[in-house]
Amino acid sequence: MPPRPIRLPSLDALLAFEAVARAGSFEAAADELALTASAVAKRVAGLEERLDQPLFLRQPARGLTLTPAGHEYLPQVRQALALLQAMPLHQRNPAVRERLRVSSTPTFARQLLVPALPGFTAAHPQVELELTLSVPLLAEGDAGADVEIRHGAVPEDLSAAQVLLHDRLTPLAAPALLARHAPLTQPADLLSLPLLRTPLQPWSPWLRAAGLADAAEPDEGPRFVDLGLTLAAALAGQGVALARLSLARHELADGRLVQPFPLTVPAERAYGLVCHRPSPAAEAFAGWLQAHCRAVEAENSSAAP
Template identity: 85%
Template sequence: MSRARLPSLDALLAFEACARLGSFEAAGAELALTASAVAKRLAGLEDRLAQPLLTRGPRGLGLTAAGHEYLPQVRQALALLQAMPLHQRASQRRERLRISSTPTFARQLLVPALPDFTAAHPEVELELTLSVPLLAEGDAGADLEIRHGAVPDEISPAQVLLRDRLTPLAAPALLERFPPLQQPADLLALPLLRTPLQPWAPWLAAAGLADAAEPDAGPRFVDLGLTLAAALAGQGVVLARLSLARHELVEGRLLQPFALAVQADRHYGLVRHRPSPAAEAFAAWLHGHCRALEAENLSAAH
């Protein structure tokens, strides 16, 4: 019994991509080939079949009558091949999850804990992007978004990840340049770092300094992580979230001159944009991680 001379799989993939995308360039980009390489594969297939499958024109590629008849057969054959378990790479069996996060939350809280999630959910491929909170610039393609905002205007109570506490922190080198701090009012003699994301008013009021003005000197940092970096560099005192600065406190790179800490009026929340099993698994893990951080902060305060 003689065997039919079958076209190559590469040629069939090139034909299907050209028919679907309408140009050699687009097909080449998808197949990681040059446009000329795709054209050669298609020409070879047409030579083998002894008839044209696609028309070439100024508006792109179009199907001939033979191409219209051949395309569904090719797609059916490719689908059968792709459905075979041995043909599916491990990466193809993973579910991709895209997460948008505010920068400081991502660097200080999320990224260090990610190995725990990936170990528990190896089938989920995470993709992490950063947003700009004050400019309300997020990632429109994200499945989940970690947002910093007011409750309930920008996030709902059910979406809250972490109810944080605020307290002044400073680098040892900065504190050494000033007389010892005996009471909260002494703090006003030091440079106070400022950010529109976290005014000093709540802590100053709780410390009996409600009449003290917001700092109006020095750089204005539109990112909580930048205020931490400036504090670590000895540039001033930061009104910091205990969760974000916990490593710096443990390592002694930042010091807490006063035990007073107040509840933040803006919180981190997790917003679901595209529900999926992977999104639900990540949400459950992240809420649990943040509850543990919250309990750690409370125990440290006592």
């Protein structure tokens, strides 16, 4: 004689039966399984039809109670479900993390980006951000970066839509340096102090705005090929830096640097965001960074003397 066919029930039916037996009603099991009570009842009824015997007694006064067959069947079903749930392939994988490689100029990363990163991580825990540094003057970036924070001219290196900060420049100095010299009463008095120099930011825009167009660019002292190094030299009292308010806002707030004159001029070069590999993570980072930079601009405007 041919072998008797095996009458395997569906897994959904077994899950419904186990949930109803444990919860005591179709309604309670439906809440657990995110189904309707009628859907759970149909699954249990289909299971009973396949087994050709009732598993529950449906009594209006007492609700649902297991039949003897149901009592015998329940531990077998639970054992089978436990075996299925224990299989590694059936276990839910952890949330997939999306990796995002961001290349940034050093000073922007240290002064603006890194201090604010906990906010991005908290808002986007699924993004694994990797931060690398570039060298702006040498145009040495990270070829593998998904997103690049670039310091460049608009529109040659950046489009208007890519600009992150509309920054302003002003002389900044350490209190100790100013204490060693006569009080500064007018912008021309700055010329008696050592002016720090960097090819990334000439003094000429601010000098012109201050009525000192004939003043020459400083040609003595170290030449810093990094805006962060220029700030570090100013903090050490080595000279006056023509600095971006956005990069020095923490040092200004705690008094380590002071602004001798309220005059500021727009920066001719801007920080911008360039996306090389679009993705949901890149879009999330861009939106967060743009909002952060807008907040920094508003903070600088409110703090302006």
